[in-house]
Amino acid sequence: MSAATPGDTAEKPVGIDPRGPRFGASITSVLLLIVVLLGLTEPLGGDLAARATQPAALLLTVLVALFAWGAFAGIQKHPYGALYRRLVAPRLAPPTEREHPAPPTFAQLVGLLVTATGLVLHLLGVPGALVVAASAAFVAAFLNAVFAYCLGCQLYVLLVRAGIIRSSTSRA
């Protein structure tokens, strides 16, 4: 298909405002930085209950839940997306381009895997797991928020091209 054909799906206002996921990523990156700071200043808890109730672990649990929301409900249904559409988008000019929701949704899954792994290892008592996972997720969220470079989206495109995952794009 030629993307320039009039009436093609690419010409209709489908897709999402790419600034929405970036807005979400900026909130996420600040929260992840707080997790890293709290994780660095707190000693690793003695037992599972102590480790699970540390402020760093509690905040990371919230972030894991938010990533799971974005990954399984889709990026459009993410609470940050609703916040963006209600509070931020009305104050901005309409988007000059739109993007497909599949790559940022996949990126949420990548974020979920990284943060959930860190949280589980932390609960099992692995020292540094929480800080390392939160730092890695922070770098990815920061690149998305500040540089509009979505690492998870790049991964999605590579995996689709390699035929490992199927694109959900309807292709005429």
Next chain:
Amino acid sequence: MDAPLALIVIMALVALATALGFMVRARTVRAAAGCGGDEYQLVVEGAEVTLVQLSSPVCSACVVMRRVATELVAADPTVAHREIDVVDEPDVARRHSVYSTPTTLVLDRDGHVRSRLIGAVKPADVSAAVEAARKELVHA
């Protein structure tokens, strides 16, 4: 770890992420020399310079690049723009070591790939690549 040291660590983390961001930006949007030979069959009939944009279906920078190229073509009828979907036709992308979309091949009238524009390149840089492709190829 005490609080001042932890603050220094997170500042270093932010600095690292910023440095990575500039490195990524320098790599994802740039103009590179042509490689991988000629593409006679892709030259648009009658055009002095043909921009062959390699795009993928989910790619917002491709939309930006398409707009930049379309505006250039509207202003200058000697330039043509065509788009190839790398999923439908992976051969062109393979021949030119295209790892990211959009990558735009700048072809002169003989089909020589004079340069590759990687990412959503600024309009001024696209024009510069087009002007360079208009000049006769100097054989060493």
